[in-house]
Amino acid sequence: MNAARALLGIYVPGTTSWHRMGVGRKYLVFLALTLPVMIVRDPWLATGLLALTLALVATTRAPLRLAWGLPPMLILLLGVLAGYQVFFGDPRLAVTVTATILIALYAGRILLLTTPMPVLIDALVAAAGPFRFLGARPERFGLAIAVLIRSIPFVAASFGEVRDATRARGIDRNPLLAVTPVVIQAVAFARTTGDALVARGLGEDDE
Template sequence: MSLLGLYVPGGSLLHRAPAGAKLLALIGVAVGCQLLDRWWQRCALLVVVLLLYPLARVGLGLALRQLRSLGWVLLAIAVAQVLVADWQVAVSVTATVLLLVLAAGLVTLTTTTTALTDVVVRVLGPFRRFGVAPERVGLLLALSIRAVPVVLGLAEQLRDAQRARGLPTRARTFAVPLLVRALRHAQQMGDALVARGLDD
């Protein structure tokens, strides 16, 4: 399962905080990453986000377990940055990716998808006069959040199947079947929406 789309019920301070405030804080973290130009500053912000997990009573171990699926991606990013820049840039970029993933995960772990979509619908309400459909945007957000754990679940199933067959892990033999499965799932989701009259 993934951090995104996985709500953990609880009564912590972060659980009780308004969904809008948490979304604003998430945006603030993303903006803050761009304003902090030193690698150690981003690492310090990453530590702060990590310390919020025990405060939310969802368990830091849960967050760290979810990052296993990003291991190869983070390694590739770090190696690429070392080759084209230096180790400080590599640490800075890797810490930024971890920071944003963990911060977004903390929001979805402590906030229901319904609460998140309600905030988006309320914020976009005034834009109805310009042709924006807030409910459709909210639905898109809910589907996007739900799609993340689904795709990661498909990746885990594919990886387990390849290991069971004794197949080596290669980017091409892993990415192509995963893409096919993800597209098939998207097609099924689209068919379900069309069947409910949400295609117009």
């Protein structure tokens, strides 16, 4: 499983109710799952919503490894984050923060597993349309979202490649040796993407 599929999931064609549901309603489901736990910082609520979200992801009928699976680096990061909170005497916060991150991730997978990416982005562009009078540029907003989504798997893949390279050389115990190349690759990716957008006139002011 590549980095993109492991982290975000990928569209899986199907005929479930999720696939037939309008994209606007799916976004409302996403907000209904994520907003309560962000407003009410309660571990019991977070745990319950996480269980509900996992159940809803399963109803997309995507392979469970794709629907529920997590990349090892994310599991490690969540473990470190939870351990930090427990170490400083706040296990309730450890549960709440970890569950909140997982709820957002799995709720996002409901969207990504059942809706083609262009449809998701077009819906965001349409939702931003009414804000044109405030100076918003919905098309650029959609482009920014597309670039962001594309960059996440790139960074995740970079971590995996660098981790394998350092492990092969027996120097994987030093985290700086893994982080530094990833940062360099991320900066290079950002500059290349920016140059490509400018070359197409997308980084220039319309005025």
